[in-house]
Amino acid sequence: MQSRHVSRVISASPQSVYEFAANPDNLPSWASGLAQSDVTREGDTLWVESPMGRVSVRFVEPNEFGILDHDVTLPSGVSVTNPVRVMSHPDGAEIVFTVRQLDLTDDEFERDAVTVGEDLDRLRRLVEDLQR
Template sequence: MESWEAASMASESKHISERINRTATEVYAYASDPTNLPHWASGLGSSVEQVDGRWFAQSPLGRVGIDFAPHNDYGVLDHDVTLPGGAVVHNPMRVLADGPGSEVVFTLRRMPGMSDEDYARDAATVAADLAALKALLEG
């Protein structure tokens, strides 16, 4: 995983969140398991596989590499996505305790040159993914 200090500069950020009526520990355990990604993170990929210790997903952009923050007790779900062309996108993500429930927060970064339409589409995809996570865990 790339150092957080070395992540590429975004021109704008938006925090997208979803409250989930499950403990932060339960949400983190489910969301941090890469094998669960196809069930809730359609924006990241429809299938995942591990090859030589590294995770890959078949995404709308093609095959992408996914490098996750090490498992931790703080709810940090940061992950780097290596696009087919080699560019790396750092995605900050957290599970926060909120009383008996939790809140999942994804920071969507607008990269230089990204159109308003693409940024809005990415935001809608992230919101839909977090809503799917909520539905799965509360269902």
């Protein structure tokens, strides 16, 4: 199994990037690889329609460290942990998403990494537009 760190630098404070990305209501606007519909809440669990079908998502508790790790439980019942960090960068903030191959073929892994990059590009545009 291999991992790939996909990151983007965002011209905004780490706090504003974290707050936007951590807000479940914002997921459909930037995280197409995860949320293609409005988010439904059941306690700490979020439900979304995704490219993989209806999935549940559980984020770590809100924190001051920029950690946005989340577990996605697929329709098959398999749970995947996705490490995500927002950190300070000389140009504002950097968000890093670790993509893990797990049971994916090389082509599927590559598509996942590309999708995450596109999602982070959308996040960057949205957050930077809010700063203007």
